Amino acid sequence: MSCNILAIESSCDETSAAVISDGKILNNIVATQSVHEKYGGVVPELASRAHQQHLVPVVSEALKSSGVDKSALSAVAFTRGPGLMGALLVGVSFAKSFAHALDLPLIEVNHMEAHVLAHFIEKPSPSFPFICLTVSGGHTQLVRVSSHLEMEILGETLDDAVGEAFDKIAKILGLPYPGGPQLDKLAGNGDPDAFTFPLSDMKGLDFSFSGIKTAVLYFLKKNLKEDPDFIARNLEDICASVQQTLIAMLMNKLIRACNESEIREVAIAGGVSANSGLRKALKESAGEQGWKVYLPKLEYCTDNAAMVAMAAHYKYQAGQFCGLDISPLARMKIGNHGKK
Template structure:
């Protein structure tokens, strides 16, 4: 199918993990983006898949209604329905995909399946300031850490990725070792701003553009065990400096690989995306590195960093323009390659 008219209204649904979100994209602009979070997981120290699925079932209808209302849009006037197909928690994905398919079938509208991580990359195309193609995107979240080369909205290549844990996972697990509640990543960021990175941890030596964070976590664990054995009050007394040191270590690993990727590709349009891109330390480091190497750097607005339907909608918009629609038989997947 050839290129369609750019005049299109798309309703998008995101339900890959523990945020239920709906957004409306009109002619390539996000006009509403509603997100319902799930506080129920905090007491368990992490996302409980079954509870996430149940919460999605409760939230999805009111969230969609709010998104349509905020956009002053009638459901019947929507041109296509988009949803997150993969990757994510399979039960959570089934709720969103089932709802989207039901809407598409009932309204006789085209259906668009979106890859969650590709949508994170394209969050950089939301708003007035957008990167030129080709660009590199450091995509960092709780489940993924990748460097993606993006030659067009529909042509992306992963040129580096984590071999074990993701950066967001390293933040959250380090926070747990420190004794901070879930989700710990934002708390490390908060306390890091009050301290200095005076403690050093082992940095993984991985060739190429791939990442590894498991060794760093082990180094942090042994450091804390030794320090607390010598001084049981160490963490309480040094919380800000510990958080600053952990954050600095993770960010340095990310930035060094991004510098290597930029040098190897010659690309100076550099983006960041994913939940960890909301981290203030990473945003400052990217900006400083960009100024040093004369990059043009881009960061999504905070509401488009964490999981949200706005990024699903913008990805779906470009698929709509190219006529890339999905069948009702398409199945969600917990893991999906690009």
């Protein structure tokens, strides 16, 4: 009998459901929340309400398009955290109710672990152990991955995530939401050496991205006093210079982590792994450092239920289930399981 799992993702502003059968992703249904665009960022309360509106249609479509009837499901998986508490609560509550009604086991999934395991949706996939640079709007982590269910954080941001730095700087420049992809697009036509911004270098393998936001802000204020059209005339060069600085911060730590661990299998994951500059830098470093590099498909970079389903597949095989008394965790680190 096939093992069919319904997976639900609701950690931020993407409502998603997917069905996996014997380790094969059958679909990946995602409903994007456009309501946040006019606010220039995700509004938690509006995200929760949108999840309530989207979840039933998304799950219905996932089951229908997969050809798997709910009576043939083996388990229900959901993102427990990290994420926005209200958004997580919608997904967790739905998963618990759905599983309880059908007397199915529940599987909790760590959102960040799911990003890493997105690399196993399709081949080629990394060999263990590998280093994964996980970068998103809320997290920046260097993770040593020893198996599908064994991960260790080697370093992480001590303040802002790199995705937040991209988005906040883009907002300062007047770019539309979501700003990160817009900045990346403009950077492609700019001179990355036009302007110089400071590289923060924390001890060990940790990151800090709060300083560059401040540096860019003061840089722009100074130049705008002298030339009100400074941003308009130099927008592409500013974007390219900012992007080069942020990527350099990431790559410096990634190279250090690989050298210290003597691991040459390298992957990236998370929303910022869609950034064209980062992907290019990783490919270039592959030749220089002797790495074997793995880049996820763009559809598996941003938040999606397919990656949750993939993680759930391995947890199902290991018999790692949870009870109906499980609650969401807004702050949940890799390895932080079984806590109420």
